[in-house]
Amino acid sequence: EVQLVESGGGLVQPGRSMKLSCAASGFTFSNYGMAWVRQAPKKGLEWVAYISYDGGSTYYRDPVKGRFTISRDNAKSTLYLQMDSLRSEDTATYYCTTEATRGWYFDFWGPGTMVTVSS
Amino acid sequence: DIQMTQSPPSLSASLGETVSIECRASEDIYSNLAWYQQKSGKSPQLLIYYASSLQDGVPSRFSGSGSGTQYSLKISGMQPEDEGVYYCLQGSKYPYTFGAGTKLELK
Numbered sequence: 001e002v003q004l005v006e007s008g009g010g011l012v013q014p015g016r017s018m019k020l021s022c023a024a025s026g027f028t029f030s031n032y033g034m035a036w037v038r039q040a041p042k043k044g045l046e047w048v049a050y051i052s053y054d055g056g057s058t059y060y061r062d063p064v065k066g067r068f069t070i071s072r073d074n075a076k077s078t079l080y081l082q083m084d085s086l087r088s089e090d091t092a093t094y095y096c097t098t099e100a101t102r103g104w105y106f107d108f109w110g111p112g113t114m115v116t117v118s119s
Numbered sequence: 120d121i122q123m124t125q126s127p128p129s130l131s132a133s134l135g136e137t138v139s140i141e142c143r144a145s146e147d148i149y150s151n152l153a154w155y156q157q158k159s160g161k162s163p164q165l166l167i168y169y170a171s172s173l174q175d176g177v178p179s180r181f182s183g184s185g186s187g188t189q190y191s192l193k194i195s196g197m198q199p200e201d202e203g204v205y206y207c208l209q210g211s212k213y214p215y216t217f218g219a220g221t222k223l224e225l226k
Contacts, residue, residue, distance in 0.1 A: 035215075037163075045163065045206050047153070047215040061214040062120075095162055101171065102212035105153040109162040 002026040002108045006095045009113030012086055022079040022096030022110055030074035033099035035106060036081050038092035048094070049081065063089075065082070086117045120190050121209050125218030131226045132197040140221045142207035144188045151211040152184055154192045157179040157220075166205075167192060199225055 008020040022034070036048040049070040058070050067083040079096055093114050097106040103119045122145040132138045142152065150170040155163040165174045167183035170190055180195045194201055202225050207218040 015175075042218045044204075045157075045208075045217045047208075047217065050213070050215075059213040063153045100165075100168065104151065104215075105165065105208065107165050107174065109164075111162055 002098070004098065004108060004110030006094060006096050006110045007114035009094065011116045011118065013119050014087060014117055016086055017082070017084045018086060018115060020081040020083070020084045020094055020096075020113060020115070022081075024077045024079065024096075024098075027075035027098070027108075029072075032101075034070075034072060035097050035099065036070060037095045037097055037106070037109075038090075039095070039112075040089075040092045043068075043092075046092070050099075051079070052069045053099075083115070086115075088117050091115060091117045120214055120218050121148065121212055123207055123209055123216050123218040125207055125221055127221060128219065129222040129224070131224045132194075133226045134197055134199070136197045136226075138194045138197055138223065140192045140205050140223075142185075142190045142192075142218045144190070144209055144211075147187050148209045148211035150186055151209060152185070152190045153208045153210065154185075155204065155206045155208065156179075156201075156203050163206065194223075197223075197225065201225075213225075 003025045005023045035050040051070045067085045083094045093112040094111045096110040098108045100107040124143045152170045155165040157163045169182045204220045
């Protein structure tokens with residue numbers, strides 16, 4: 001059974017950093033691209049970043065480019081999101097999600113971890 | 120960025136009623152569209168991929184159609200467990216973009 005478990009969220013001050021992790025199990029992690037999707041309180045879903053199966057390609061939405069870094073450790077089956085220079089608008093639940101076997105879309109999602117950026 | 124315009128923002132349907140949700144892309148996305156259902160307090164669940172392919176385990180009352188810039192999700196016979204928020208997602212170009220969501224409630 002595929003399992004994705006995010007961790008590392010919490011309260012952080014504006015301008016500070018935070019690193020999220022996503023522990024994966026139940027599938028061959030190193031074969032799949034992964035992504036982070038976030039959802040601000042009472043708002044819609046927003047794609048944040050993507051990393052290819054081998055870490056060779058990464059993509060980001062413009063507002064987080066240069067501040068967020070997506071990475072992975074295939075030996076540990078873990079996905080990361082390093083978030084620097086955090087802003088209040090980064091406050092959201094962050095979901096880890098897997099790229100599907102059959103294509104670009106996301107088929108498995110973790111329960112999410114909440115990040116609150118506030119002084 | 121590709122903009123996804125989703126309509127309606129909210130919808131109320133009776134038990135057994137057929138409902139449709141639309142997504143319009145700002146440019147051709149070549150059927151690179153997925154539909155998700157999100158129930159309150161839960162993670163999104165994949166319903167449809169490549170515009171019309173039904174994800175394993177999803178009830179057959181859900182169907183997707185469309186091409187080019189226009190796509191739709193149809194629920195043929197509303198059930199109580201179908202309440203939630205529905206989102207479309209385009210995967211034709213980065214950054215991938217979601218529609219704003221449609222809140223579906225049982226009347």
